[in-house]
């Protein structure tokens with residue numbers, strides 16, 4: 328049994344992950360961590376901090392808030408616990424901390440655990456190579472009205488893949504308010520919509536002269552993210568120390 332701690336267990340994703348993990352025969356939730364204590368029945372203890380948990384743990388799955396990263400990393404380094412990090416909105420310094428910790432423990436980070444987005448990332452760089460010269464690239468992301476970070480982690484992921492493919496020649500423009508000049512060739516526009524219960528939609532627009540190509544991924548529920556995180560947990564408990572992404576899972580047999 329893979330002994331699992333859910334970090335952010337009472338958040339929206341934590342609750343969905345809890346439900347799905349209860350059906351997984353090879354996984355057992357040994358504790359949940361959250362700042363709020365929901366009045367729901369759980370088969371395991373819930374704590375405010377990882378350090379309150381004294382039992383064994385094989386993996387921590389984190390769907391929480393960037394403010395908890397330091398605690399998660401410190402605890403995982405102390406105990407040598409593999410990590411699946413799904414939280415978004417980290418600073419550059421926090422990303423450096425994740426990368427540094429991965430020199431000692433296995434860490435899988437992905438700003439989007441869904442199968443669809445990870446397939447999209449595979450084809451994106453191929454398309455960008457062909458279209459870049461004649462098409463302007465803009466990204467639109469849409470999410471529910473409870474999301475705390477903008478743009479989404481996935482929008483950054485997609486923009487970074489495009490930019491890396493083009494030799495980091497692009498700069499990111501967030502919205503265009505206050506702009507009094509024409510769009511420049513070296514821009515990737517990134518735009519955020521927030522409303523209702525949208526589980527996540529990402530569109531990459533390639534706008535050319537008199538024609539438009541769009542690549543779009545729509546999440547129809549949050550379940551897809553929990554399913555991806557479970558796959559990631561199965562993968563990371565067997566991995567050696569290092570930094571991994573969902574792409575590494577597709578190249579494995581998990």
Ligand SMILES: NC(=O)C1=CN([C@@H]2O[C@H](COP(=O)(O)OP(=O)(O)OC[C@H]3O[C@@H](n4cnc5c(N)ncnc54)[C@H](OP(=O)(O)O)[C@@H]3O)[C@@H](O)[C@H]2O)C=CC1
Pocket residue numbers: 335336337338339340341361362363389390391392393394412413414415416437438439440441475476480552
């Ligand atoms: N990688 C992926 O595939 C996915 C990643 N995510 C990411 O996972 C994270 C969690 O998402 P979701 O469950 O929807 O978010 P929620 O806000 O529902 O839950 C997140 C947890 O963090 C706490 N939290 C929220 N805001 C703050 C804050 N300002 N300071 C401290 N704690 C806070 C919440 O506590 P409280 O309930 O008390 O506010 C809750 O415990 C987000 O970063 C989201 O972007 C989400 C879906 C998929």
Ligand SMILES: O=C(O)C1=N[C@H](C(=O)O)C[C@H](O)C1
Pocket residue numbers: 415438439440470471474478479480481482526527528
């Ligand atoms: O907060 C969410 O809901 C989501 N967050 C991730 C992101 O920021 O990209 C992944 C997904 O889009 C849902």
